[in-house]
Amino acid sequence: MMKRGAIIVFEGIDRCGKSTQVQLLHDVLQKSRSVELMRFPNRQTPIGQKINSYLTDKAVQLDDHVIHLLFSANRWEARNQMLETIQSGKSIIVDRYAYSGVSFSAAKGLDLDWCKDPDRGLPAPDVVIYLQLSIEEAQKRGNYGEERYETVEFQRKVKDLYENKMKDPSWKVVNASQKPEDLHNDIRSIVESVIQDVEHTPLNTLTI
Ligand code: NYM
Ligand code: MG
Secondary structure (H helix, E strand, O other), X not given: OOOOOOEEEEEOOOOOOHHHHHHHHHHXXXXXXXXXXXXXXXXXXXXXXXXXXXXXXXXXXXXXXXXXXXXXXXXXXXXXXXXXXXXXXXXXEEEOOHHHHHHHHHOOOOOHHHHHHHHOOOEOOOEEEEEEOOHHHHHHHOOOOOOOOOOHHHHHHHHHHHHOOOOOOOEEEEEOOOOHHHHHHHHHHHHHHHHHHHOOOOOOEOOO
16 A cells, blocks of 8 residues: 655744754655655745735735635645645645644634634644744744734734644644754654654544
8 A cells, every 4th residue: 555644734833943843854854755845824826925915014904814714725725735745655844734823813812613614624734743932932032023923912822722732632742942953853753653653544634
């Protein structure tokens, strides 16, 4: 039987070190395995360009529901490519997914179930690696304020929403306050075993 690839999702508040870890993991795994990197939002597509303008330009106004649906649409437009990649035996490392969508929108006060609905049916991650970091440490790492959502009060709400999901069996919480090399080692051992464990299992759809 053909081996399938795994979907490995990374989540966390802004400045948790996620993008650095995702890149490092990709560079290391690539030497021995078939992997690719995806990030959401994918700012390259027409929908992604609209999202980018909303995030980077405070003058751009969009209803909270509308931007939520655009983030979700930006994942749906990647669905076929994700399925093809997985079925070809290649694993995908994903920088943010539906839990970012739910947490950032629900943090604005949108109804939690309403936020979950648009993403139901997307390919489900085989594991969600949550980089846990305190708001205080994240704030020390760089200047918040460049993009929308980058304020301490907002990130606190996002963090609480993420952490309501932490008990889910597919979630693995890692300590993002460690040295980058140590964090990478923790992440890598989780990922190596997930890739092997799911090779012959069917891919699920997201229920959140
Ligand atoms: N974000 C990301 C959302 O609000 N909803 C989503 O569905 C996704 C995928 O976009 N602050 C937010 C989280 C981030 C911002 O992401 C841009 P990044 O990883 O900083 O480029
Ligand atoms: Mg960011």
